[in-house]
Amino acid sequence: MTSASPAVTTSSTSATTSVAAIRSALSSTSEPSTSSQSAGLSSSSAGVSASQSESGPIRATPAMWRCSRIMHMQRDLHPTILSSLEGIVDQMVWFRETWYEEVLRQLRQGLTKCYVVAFENRSAVSEATVTPHTLNFVKKLVSTFGIGVENVSAVSQQFSSAASESLARRAQMTAQDPVFQKMKQQFTKDFDFKISGATKLHNLIVLLKKWIKLLEAKTKLLPKITLIEEKCRFLSNFSLQTAEVELPGEFLLPKHSHYYVRIARFMPKVEIVHKLNTACRRLYIRGHNGKVYPYLVVNDANLTEARREERVLQLLRMMNHYLTKQKETSQRLLYFTVPRVVAVAPQMRLVEDNPASTSLLDIFKQRCAKRAIEYDAPITRYYDRLAAVQQRGSQASHQVLRDLLKDIMTNQVPRTILKEWAMHTFQDATDYWTFRANFTSQLALEGLAEYVLHLTRLNPDMMYIHKDSGYISVSYFKFDIDDQSGEFDANRPVPFRLTPNIAEFISQTGVTGPLTAAIVSAARCFVQPQFKLGSILKAILRDEFITWHKKKHDEASPGEPPTDMAGDRLLQLVNKAVLAITTRLQELATFDGAVSRVGKLVPLAHNFDNLCRMDPSWHPWL
Numbered sequence: 001m002t003s004a005s006p007a008v009t010t011s012s013t014s015a016t017t018s019v020a021a022i023r024s025a026l027s028s029t030s031e032p033s034t035s036s037q038s039a040g041l042s043s044s045s046a047g048v049s050a051s052q053s054e055s056g057p058i059r060a061t062p063a064m065w066r067c068s069r070i071m072h073m074q075r076d077l078h079p080t081i082l083s084s085l086e087g088i089v090d091q092m093v094w095f096r097e098t099w100y101e102e103v104l105r106q107l108r109q110g111l112t113k114c115y116v117v118a119f120e121n122r123s124a125v126s127e128a129t130v131t132p133h134t135l136n137f138v139k140k141l142v143s144t145f146g147i148g149v150e151n152v153s154a155v156s157q158q159f160s161s162a163a164s165e166s167l168a169r170r171a172q173m174t175a176q177d178p179v180f181q182k183m184k185q186q187f188t189k190d191f192d193f194k195i196s197g198a199t200k201l202h203n204l205i206v207l208l209k210k211w212i213k214l215l216e217a218k219t220k221l222l223p224k225i226t227l228i229e230e231k232c233r234f235l236s237n238f239s240l241q242t243a244e245v246e247l248p249g250e251f252l253l254p255k256h257s258h259y260y261v262r263i264a265r266f267m268p269k270v271e272i273v274h275k276l277n278t279a280c281r282r283l284y285i286r287g288h289n290g291k292v293y294p295y296l297v298v299n300d301a302n303l304t305e306a307r308r309e310e311r312v313l314q315l316l317r318m319m320n321h322y323l324t325k326q327k328e329t330s331q332r333l334l335y336f337t338v339p340r341v342v343a344v345a346p347q348m349r350l351v352e353d354n355p356a357s358t359s360l361l362d363i364f365k366q367r368c369a370k371r372a373i374e375y376d377a378p379i380t381r382y383y384d385r386l387a388a389v390q391q392r393g394s395q396a397s398h399q400v401l402r403d404l405l406k407d408i409m410t411n412q413v414p415r416t417i418l419k420e421w422a423m424h425t426f427q428d429a430t431d432y433w434t435f436r437a438n439f440t441s442q443l444a445l446e447g448l449a450e451y452v453l454h455l456t457r458l459n460p461d462m463m464y465i466h467k468d469s470g471y472i473s474v475s476y477f478k479f480d481i482d483d484q485s486g487e488f489d490a491n492r493p494v495p496f497r498l499t500p501n502i503a504e505f506i507s508q509t510g511v512t513g514p515l516t517a518a519i520v521s522a523a524r525c526f527v528q529p530q531f532k533l534g535s536i537l538k539a540i541l542r543d544e545f546i547t548w549h550k551k552k553h554d555e556a557s558p559g560e561p562p563t564d565m566a567g568d569r570l571l572q573l574v575n576k577a578v579l580a581i582t583t584r585l586q587e588l589a590t591f592d593g594a595v596s597r598v599g600k601l602v603p604l605a606h607n608f609d610n611l612c613r614m615d616p617s618w619h620p621w622l
Contacts, residue, residue: 083243088234089345091234093345094232095283099180101278101279102146105277106141107215110141113137116617123390124390125202128200128201129201130200145183145184145188190207202383238263238265238266245263248285248344249341249350252317253317261291263288266283267285269284270282276351280296280299280351282294283297297348307547309476309478310341316336317338318536322525322529326521332517334525337442339351339473339475340352354466356467357465357473359464359465360463360622363417364619366421379616382404382408385407401612401613405612413501418504418505419504435469436470436510437514442470443497446458446474447497449477454489454580456477459619462476463497487573488580495605499619500606501621523588523589523598538578541578546565546570549562
C-alpha cells in the first residue's frame with residue numbers, strides 16, 4: 001500500500017465518525033437519532049434531554065448521501081485503514097471527562113458569561129441581573145448536573161460498539177453514586193432561582209466561584225495517570241502492522257509522501273492534565289520514525305465554535321508559507337506556532353500538545369499562590385470598588401477607571417510578576433535571554449494577527465507559552481464578528497495584548513526595537529505577494545459568514561431548516577471583510593517618511609488610559 005493511499009481517510013477523520021449515523025439514516029428513517037454511535041455521542045455531549053433525542057429520525061440530506069458514497073468507495077479501496085480508523089475513534093470514548101471535570105468546565109463557562117454581563121452593565125454594578133441567555137445556561141446546567149455529557153437516556157438506546165455500551169454503564173454508575181446524588185441536591189438547592197435575589201448577577205457569581213473551588217478540590221484527588229491497556233485494548237495492541245495510519249494532522253499541510261509520519265504504537269501511559277479550560281487526556285503516540293508525539297484529547301461542548309477556531313488555525317498555517325519565503329521574516333525566525341487540531345467525534349478533538357507549555361493565566365495563578373491571594377481577587381476588587389463609587393452617587397468616569405487599575409497594580413498585581421516567573425524558571429542568563437528573544441518575536445506575530453485579522457481578544461487563558469523554546473501558541477482564536485450585523489468588530493480600546501507585565505518583561509528596548517521591527521517585517525511580507533493573501537482570506541471568510549448566517553437563523557427561527565445565504569449579501573460581506581484586513585496590513589507595511597504606523601500603534605497597546613477601559617476578566621494588569 002502506498003503512503004498516499006490513506007491520505008483521504010486520515011485527513012477526513014471527522015467524517016469517518018459519522019459513517020454509522022449516515023448508514024443508519026440511509027437504511028432506515030424509522031430509528032431514533034441515538035441509534036448510531038456518533039449521533040449518540042453528539043447528543044450526549046451537548047447535554048440533550050431524552051425527549052429531544054427521541055424527537056424524530058435522521059433525515060438523509062443530499063450532503064449525507066454524497067458523504068456515504070465517498071465512504072463506501074473508500075471502504076472498498078482501503079478496508080483495513082477504514083476499519084482501523086473506526087476502531088481508534090471508537091476507543092476515544094474512554095477519554096471523556098468524569099462528571100466532576102465536566103461540571104467544573106461548565107461552571108467556568110458560566111462564570112465567563114457572567115463576567116461578560118458584568119462588564120456590559122458596569123454603569124450599574126449592584127443592580128445588574130442575569131441575562132436570559134445566561135440564566136438558561138445555568139438552569140440547563142442544574143437540570144443535567146453531572147450527566148450532561150454522559151446522558152443515560154441519550155446513550156441507552158442502541159449501540160454499535162462495546163465502548164458505547166461501556167459508556168452507558170459508566171453513566172448509570174455515575175447517576176447511582178451517593179456522593180453524586182448528595183452534591184446534586186445541594187447544587188439544585190443553591191441554584192434555585194425562585195428565591196428572592198437569586199437572579200442578581202453578584203449573587204450568581206459568588207455561587208459559581210464557590211462551586212468551582214469545591215470541584216477543583218475534588219478533581220485534585222482524582223488519579224493523574226491511567227494505563228491505556230485497562231480500557232482501550234484496541235489502541236494498546238495497535239501497531240504499524242495493523243494498518244498504515246498517519247499521525248493526526250499530518251495532511252493539514254501538503255508535503256512529499258515520504259515525509260508523512262505513520263503511527264507505530266500508542267504509548268501505554270495516559271496523563272490527565274488541565275489545559276484549554278478543561279480536563280484533557282494526554283496521549284503519547286510513537287511515530288514510525290521513533291519520535292514520540294503528545295496529543296490532547298479535548299472535549300468541546302460547541303461544535304460550531306470549534307470549527308471556527310480551526311479555520312483561523314488553517315489560515316495561520318498558510319500565512320507561515322509566506323513568512324518562510326521572505327528574507328526579513330526568515331532572519332528573525334518569524335513563524336506562527338500552530339498546533340495540529342483534528343476532529344475525531346462531534347464534540348471531541350485531538351490537539352497537538354507540548355508538555356512544556358503553560359498558559360499565561362496558569363503562571364499568574366502560580367505567582368498569586370506564592371503571594372497567598374486568589375487569582376480572581378483583582379476582578380472582585382474591581383467590581384467592589386466600582387459598586388462603592390456608584391453607591392456614593394458618582395459615575396464610572398475615566399479617572400475612576402484609571403484609579404481602579406492603578407490601585408490593583410499597586411496592591412495586588414505588580415508589573416514584575418511575569419519577569420519574576422521567567423527569572424525563577426531560567427536561572428541561566430543565556431537561557432533567559434534566548435527565551436525572551438523568542439517570546440518577543442512570537443508576541444509580535446500574535447499581536448499582528450489579532451489586530452489585522454480582527455480576531456477575538458487574546459485572554460491570558462488562551463496564550464500558551466512554551467518554556468522549552470519561548471514560542472507562543474494561541475487557542476480559541478476566532479474572527480471577531482458582530483452577531484447582528486455580521487461585520488468585524490473594530491472598536492477596541494487596545495489593538496492587541498501588550499499589558500504592563502508583558503511590557504516589563506520584554507523591556508522598553510524590546511518593545512521599541514525587536515517587537516516593532518518584527519511587526520513591520522511581517523506586515524510587509526504579507527503585502528508583498530500580490531493578491532495571494534486576499535484570495536486565501538476570501539475562501540476562509542466565505543465559510544465564516546455562512547456559519548454566521550446559519551447561527552443567526554437558528555437563533556431567530558429555532559427548529560426550522562436553515563436557508564442558504566443570498567449570494568450578493570455573502571459577496572458583499574466577504575469583500576468588505578477582506579478590504580478591512582488588507583487596509584490594516586497596508587497601513588502597517590507603509591512608512592510616512594521614516595516613521596511607521598506600527599510605531600504609533602504599539603504605544604496605544606500599552607497606554608494606561610486605554611488599558612483601564614478593558615474588561616477586568618481580560619486581566620489588563622497582566
